[in-house]
Amino acid sequence: MRYAMAIDTKKCVGCSDCVVACQTENLVPHGYARDWIVEVTDGTYPQLELEYRSERCNHCDNAPCVRCCPTGASFISEGGIVKVEHDKCIGCGACITACPYDARFVHPEGYVDKCTFCDHRLEQGQDPACVAVCPTKCLYFGDMDDPNSEVSLVVKKRKFKTLIPEAGTEPQLYFLI
Amino acid sequence: MVKSRRDFIKISALGTTGVAVGGKLLFANNNKQTKVVPKGPFKLPSDFSRTPTYCEVCFWKCAGWIYKNDKGEVQKIIGNDDDPNSNGRFCPRGTGGVGMYYDEDRLKTPLIRVTDKYGNQTFEKASWEEALGLISKRLQKVIDVHGSECIALFTHGSGGKYFGNLVKSLGSHNIAAPSYAQCRGPREVGFIATFGDGLSSPEPTDIRDTRCLVLIGSHIGENMHNGQVQEMSEAIDKGATIITVDPRFSTAASKSKFWLPIKPATDMALLLAWMNVIIEEDLYDRKYVEKYTYGFGQLKAHVKSMTPEWAYGITTIKPDVIRATAREMAHASPAVIVHPGRHVTWYGDDTQRLRAVAMLNALLGSWGRRGGFYIPDKAKVPGVPHPPYAKPTRTWRDAMKGKYELADLALANGVCDATIPDASLGCSIKAWIVNGTNLVTTLPETEKTIAAIKSLEFIAVIDTMPMEITGYADVVLPECTYIERYDSLRVTQHREPTITLRMPAVEPKYDSKPAWWMAKQLANKMGKGDYFPFDSIEEELDWQLKEVGSSLEEMQRIGVKNLKRPYDDLYFKDDEDIEFNTNTGKIELYSTSLEEYGFDPMPKYTAHPEPPEGYYRLIYGRAPMHTFSRTANNPNLTDLMHENVVWVNPKVAKEWGFVNNQEIYLQNQDGAIATFPIKIRVTERIRWDSVYMVHGFGHANRKLSRAYGKGASDSELITKVMMDPIMGGTGMRGNFVTFLTSKPVKEEAKS
Numbered sequence: 001m002r003y004a005m006a007i008d009t010k011k012c013v014g015c016s017d018c019v020v021a022c023q024t025e026n027l028v029p030h031g032y033a034r035d036w037i038v039e040v041t042d043g044t045y046p047q048l049e050l051e052y053r054s055e056r057c058n059h060c061d062n063a064p065c066v067r068c069c070p071t072g073a074s075f076i077s078e079g080g081i082v083k084v085e086h087d088k089c090i091g092c093g094a095c096i097t098a099c100p101y102d103a104r105f106v107h108p109e110g111y112v113d114k115c116t117f118c119d120h121r122l123e124q125g126q127d128p129a130c131v132a133v134c135p136t137k138c139l140y141f142g143d144m145d146d147p148n149s150e151v152s153l154v155v156k157k158r159k160f161k162t163l164i165p166e167a168g169t170e171p172q173l174y175f176l177i
Numbered sequence: 178m179v180k181s182r183r184d185f186i187k188i189s190a191l192g193t194t195g196v197a198v199g200g201k202l203l204f205a206n207n208n209k210q211t212k213v214v215p216k217g218p219f220k221l222p223s224d225f226s227r228t229p230t231y232c233e234v235c236f237w238k239c240a241g242w243i244y245k246n247d248k249g250e251v252q253k254i255i256g257n258d259d260d261p262n263s264n265g266r267f268c269p270r271g272t273g274g275v276g277m278y279y280d281e282d283r284l285k286t287p288l289i290r291v292t293d294k295y296g297n298q299t300f301e302k303a304s305w306e307e308a309l310g311l312i313s314k315r316l317q318k319v320i321d322v323h324g325s326e327c328i329a330l331f332t333h334g335s336g337g338k339y340f341g342n343l344v345k346s347l348g349s350h351n352i353a354a355p356s357y358a359q360c361r362g363p364r365e366v367g368f369i370a371t372f373g374d375g376l377s378s379p380e381p382t383d384i385r386d387t388r389c390l391v392l393i394g395s396h397i398g399e400n401m402h403n404g405q406v407q408e409m410s411e412a413i414d415k416g417a418t419i420i421t422v423d424p425r426f427s428t429a430a431s432k433s434k435f436w437l438p439i440k441p442a443t444d445m446a447l448l449l450a451w452m453n454v455i456i457e458e459d460l461y462d463r464k465y466v467e468k469y470t471y472g473f474g475q476l477k478a479h480v481k482s483m484t485p486e487w488a489y490g491i492t493t494i495k496p497d498v499i500r501a502t503a504r505e506m507a508h509a510s511p512a513v514i515v516h517p518g519r520h521v522t523w524y525g526d527d528t529q530r531l532r533a534v535a536m537l538n539a540l541l542g543s544w545g546r547r548g549g550f551y552i553p554d555k556a557k558v559p560g561v562p563h564p565p566y567a568k569p570t571r572t573w574r575d576a577m578k579g580k581y582e583l584a585d586l587a588l589a590n591g592v593c594d595a596t597i598p599d600a601s602l603g604c605s606i607k608a609w610i611v612n613g614t615n616l617v618t619t620l621p622e623t624e625k626t627i628a629a630i631k632s633l634e635f636i637a638v639i640d641t642m643p644m645e646i647t648g649y650a651d652v653v654l655p656e657c658t659y660i661e662r663y664d665s666l667r668v669t670q671h672r673e674p675t676i677t678l679r680m681p682a683v684e685p686k687y688d689s690k691p692a693w694w695m696a697k698q699l700a701n702k703m704g705k706g707d708y709f710p711f712d713s714i715e716e717e718l719d720w721q722l723k724e725v726g727s728s729l730e731e732m733q734r735i736g737v738k739n740l741k742r743p744y745d746d747l748y749f750k751d752d753e754d755i756e757f758n759t760n761t762g763k764i765e766l767y768s769t770s771l772e773e774y775g776f777d778p779m780p781k782y783t784a785h786p787e788p789p790e791g792y793y794r795l796i797y798g799r800a801p802m803h804t805f806s807r808t809a810n811n812p813n814l815t816d817l818m819h820e821n822v823v824w825v826n827p828k829v830a831k832e833w834g835f836v837n838n839q840e841i842y843l844q845n846q847d848g849a850i851a852t853f854p855i856k857i858r859v860t861e862r863i864r865w866d867s868v869y870m871v872h873g874f875g876h877a878n879r880k881l882s883r884a885y886g887k888g889a890s891d892s893e894l895i896t897k898v899m900m901d902p903i904m905g906g907t908g909m910r911g912n913f914v915t916f917l918t919s920k921p922v923k924e925e926a927k928s
Binding site for chain 2: 010011013014015016017019020021023024025027030031033041043044045046048049050051052132133134135136137138
């Protein structure tokens with residue numbers, strides 16, 4: 001089992017629904033977010049290109065946040081999900097510095113918080129909240145170890161990129177381009 | 178077969194009987210006697226862990242479920258899978274709708290304006306009995322002194338039905354929603370003039386099966402018209418061609434095979450040139466045009482000289498691009514949609530521009546065809562039985578002096594005009610009820626709106642939030658949010674007819690109440706209780722639902738009920754004989770009804786004013802996470818976007834020496850200055866002759882703690898209105914702004 005997500009930038013309209021759905025699902029306090037939208041414009045009027053990306057933790061195979069955690073609070077859970085055990089976390093922020101994707105933040109209650117791929121929903125056979133809500137259906141989620149899963153198939157079929165591959169983190173978000 | 182099963186209204190009949198199709202907006206007279214129905218007990222919100230609703234954050238009204246946590250508190254809202262408007266997926270505003278309920282700045286109690294002994298006016302908290310008593314007394318006084326026709330209602334959203342019933346029971350038909358003359362009105366009239374039928378909402382665009390989608394100033398993806406955003410994404414997956422015409426590189430433009438960065442205000446020339454190419458190159462749907470349309474010969478002659486070369490000089494779009502895009506549309510025909518858009522009140526010739534859009538669709542044979550425009554269906558749910566309404570002897574139309582007769586719904590600005598005293602007219606409107614619309618920012622020409630308000634004898638405002646309009650009220654009533662109330666059933670058109678229930682998830686917070694209750698109480702106090710024959714809304718809904726084979730109990734469980742389409746008529750059948758609801762019974766390329774009323778039977782290009790040196794055309798639009806100004810204080814949605822910025826092309830920024838996030842003030846051609854500064858966003862995504870900002874920001878009421886002073890209000894900069902002579906739409910894209918780099922010195926108030 002290896003959970004991964006593919007994000008179709010050709011369909012994403014950058015509406016932020018994934019952000020607010022995550023906030024209400026996971027009770028993320030106002031002012032914080034576990035996922036976010038990046039807008040990139042290239043070119044000069046009128047020769048332009050625009051890309052929207054719905055970003056979140058990359059749930060890296062080689063996760064620097066886990067390696068640097070002094071208390072072992074950051075760990076890799078079932079299916080490769082990178083998680084933080086709140087009780088063990090001392091909020092030192094080493095993982096926040098180590099993450100090249102800026103995917104973590106200190107929750108007002110003192111621990112570091114981040115995307116969990118909504119593993120509490122996965123247990124019930126549901127998709128993560130961001131995937132379930134997306135009006136453009138631009139988010140694909142599933143098991144990369146299963147060659148017939150939707151996410152495996154779409155990553156096989158389409159051209160994609162990952163973010164900051166040179167960091168060697170082996171990220172598990174695939175941006176379809 | 179003659180298509181007569183739908184309720185068509187001939188355009189030539191419009192305007193002759195006042196609000197001829199008021200029934201479209203509000204339910205029609207119904208003289209049926211009240212049946213005896215068993216009373217409850219009905220289940221309470223606390224009996225459910227999830228309750229059905231339909232969203233009130235925008236007009237798309239998506240159906241969903243409100244989920245509560247273990248403590249019975251509202252946590253989240255998720256789409257209802259059976260709902261054709263949302264397909265189980267809410268947009269960001271709908272998902273963030275919980276913020277409307279939790280917003281601590283909400284109106285909490287009824288308020289009454291009082292004047293102390295020093296002449297200072299303040300609001301004082303009042304009981305419902307006091308507030309409703311005062312409203313009924315003051316309305317009665319207006320009726321006794323001036324007549325019931327001197328009462329008007331402005332409304333946006335679900336409460337309008339109940340206040341509409343109240344106002345009509347009192348004998349007035351002055352009921353207006355700014356969603357018509359400030360938004361989609363011209364396209365309704367343009368399409369009625371062509372096809373004999375308007376578009377209504379949601380628009381019956383068959384985007385999921387289209388092969389070519391043409392967007393002209395319509396920014397799907399930034400406007401989160403949910404079903405359309407979803408279907409556009411599906412069309413992208415299926416490889417449909419998207420053609421976007423916009424001076425701004427919109428989100429939709431970035432998804433398009435063709436982006437036409439048109440010079441603003443010249444769209445009509447492009448539309449005419451497209452028709453020229455499609456006719457001259459024989460690309461039109463010949464069989465469809467011959468069978469269904471009237472006036473093809475006249476149209477051919479009309480657009481003969483309107484070549485792509487002619488349009489190039491006007492639009493700056495190259496002739497080969499105009500030809501290539503016309504051919505692309507024709508190759509996809511009839512699975513092509515030239516989208517009518519929604520907010521189309523731009524330059525005052527909007528009805529004619531939307532006529533051109535409708536005519537282009539007719540040439541391409543897309544109306545009534547798969548991948549073009551489907552034929553929507555709507556459930557028929559009987560209205561509540563009540564005595565007939567008294568026929569008013571006067572309406573706001575009298576103040577129009579014969580103008581705008583083709584408006585098929587009331588003009589909010591017309592009602593506003595009819596409020597300003599005019600000696601030649603006799604009585605003007607003396608009392609307003611305003612529900613769910615922030616008129617001071619919704620209507621252009623704010624000063625005129627305020628002048629109208631000042632001439633009123635009484636104004637009551639019903640809202641969930643302390644919007645600016647509440648500051649002008651004599652009485653303010655706090656409405657509970659959609660999360661805390663029942664409302665009328667959602668009965669909207671779609672591919673399949675559906676009915677949808679909204680019920681409260683929790684009891685109303687604070688001392689807020691639902692609109693139906695307020696309207697019923699007022700009716701009782703004013704002797705019109707017969708118009709609200711049921712004791713509770715649960716009984717009313719249960720009665721209505723039983724009439725269509727459901728019940729309140731069933732709807733509480735399922736939320737959305739899909740009723741079967743009675744006929745297999747989603748699209749026209751091959752060679753089907755159809756009588757369109759126009760004078761000729763055909764799709765009118767040459768409009769006999771417009772001619773009858775003295776307007777051009779075929780659209781013409783008119784040059785519109787251009788920005789003077791140092792000024793830029795003000796273009797405003799939508800952000801996906803906000804609905805106009807009503808969401809500007811929502812804690813969940815301000816978290817996503819808390820202010821608007823003004824988009825400026827890098828060339829312009831260089832000329833002015835601007836950098837990103839620099840705060841400036843905007844001033845328009847008439848010297849109007851927006852109250853609050855706005856940050857510059859330097860971006861290639863906007864033309865050098867225009868600036869762009871999202872509508873709905875720059876709130877001036879400090880009681881909106883998150884929205885106050887955040888960004889600037891485009892409404893304050895829209896002082897020039899280009900009126901549509903056909904239906905009275907308020908064209909708002911003819912305003913030009915320049916930048917002030919330091920805070921403007923305010924003149925002393927003269928009064």
